[in-house]
Amino acid sequence: MRKRSIVPILYILFLLLPIYWLVAMSFKTTNEILGGFSLFPQVWTLENYRVIFTDPTWYWGYINSIAYVSLNTVISLVAALPAAYAFSRFSFLGDKHLFFWLLTNRMAPAAVFALPFFQLYSAVGLFDTYLAVALAHTLFNIPLAVWILEGFMSGVPRELDETAYVDGHSFPSFFLRIFLPTIKAGIGVTAFFLFMFSWVELLLAKTLTAVEAKPIAATMTKTASSAGYELGLLAAAGVLTIIPGAVVIYFVRNYIAKGFALGRV
């Protein structure tokens, strides 16, 4: 083994260690976890996973999370695509400032918005719905989507638009049939990041839901407090929260590098 590969290997080991520990824990019984140090499960058990897949309070957490995350991804993309097109193709008064201002929205801590959202959504009857969390997450996801998409769109020459118009395409026809397929890699990358940010966000999701739309992360914390330390169960739940992200990464793995290369991700 050459010397220079030692550092990356150590780095990857350190990165994977907590994940390995989580996966190992999920196959142990809580007693074993608390009992002492063990690299591998002494007694393999699938009991933790069985509980999650059979107990509605657990699996509904996943369904709720996936529901509002998907809803948020769709809303953010639908709103961000025209906006990004405008930023990429037109120049208008204050366009650069507006573009930067969009980005500053990402710098606002979610905690600042938790209370006003809670009050507002309670007042209009949105509290504890998928839409509530999905809308709240657009606060930081739409700016992110506009930012990434604008990079991809600016990579498409204006001549493509002109060619389509000359060929007779109306604007909607051009946008849906020519332009969107052209930047589908960018849309994939954007969707991935929207999905991830909405999936890992906990504060807003927890504040704006109670029972009906409770996200998996909230379920996890509540279980921990009510039934003592069920560490094996929690670890299994943790493993299952990683899986959707891993699946999405697998689908967009070829495009992510392109997104990074554009300097927007």
Place this chain on the structure above:
Amino acid sequence: MTLELRNVTKRVGGETHIHETTLRLEPGEFNILLGPTNAGKTSLIKIMSGLERPTTGQIVVDGTDVTGLSPQKRNIALVHQFFVNYPHMNVFDNIASPLRVAGLPRDEIVRRVEEAADILQLRPMLKRRPDELSGGQQQRCALARAIVKESKAVFLDEPLANLDYKLREELRDQLPDLFAGRGSVVVYATSEPTEALLLGGRTALVHEGRITQFGPTAEIYRAPTDLTSAQVFSDPPINIAQVVKAKGEIRLSDTVAWQATRAAAGLADGSYTLAIRPGHVSPEKGGANAVRISGEIRITELSGSESVAHFRMGESIWISQTSGAHPYRVGEIRDFFIDTTHCFYFTPDGKLAA
């Protein structure tokens, strides 16, 4: 169709891109817009095609004002310098795109696409995607999309500029035939004078947002009406010098002067700007009208069948271009002969005098 620009101008921000321009293009003509980069060729094409609105003036097609009409409603075709195809469609769908939008029946689309593909030798590539094609094939695909539509006006914005030499020659030979006999107005922008001469047709010389001269290509090459036109339509750049006419004699410098003959004989005494194409400055004395000048050779270019020498005479650099290989050496002082029958004389404000 007849395409007219009437008093068209284009200003963007504080800058004038196109100065007041009036131009009339006849159906079936191959029109060339010739001018250096940034002269306004692309702006003119965008205005003519409706992609951009002129600031003032009108676009008139067959007597109808179409100034505000969007390009979608104009039945035109456009090919860019960069190979623009729809990347997610295969070649067949790319070529078929304008026909599908127009809502033609399926068998008609297939027939016309295959016909266009045959003309441009794209038959074997119909199932491929643009990124699987070479540059030349991509541009042929774009050209096929332009001809399949059988539009009234076809705009070609330096379509060959990004192709390699061999492909460029090949496509250039095909181009005039592609559009001949279709009765459509063809507008072809290029920055290469040689290309304009090879294509023939009619040429409009564009310089800094103005059309300086418009007419049959060979004719305006032979007879520029002003100094700018002569400069735009010359490759290598035309030689320019200040001369004085007095007592029936044209004087170029203290030592170089010759008898004014032909049209030059009729010039009034005074200062003129002389322009002579590099092709008429030769290292060999030819004919009675050859006048000897000499200069120090600075740069030489040998292209097999042609020799080009840049030499310094006084303050200015002159260029000579002759057929055959001449053994120039950089730094040597050498005699050249200018053919005074091919000199243009311009008045100080740039108008052709003789």
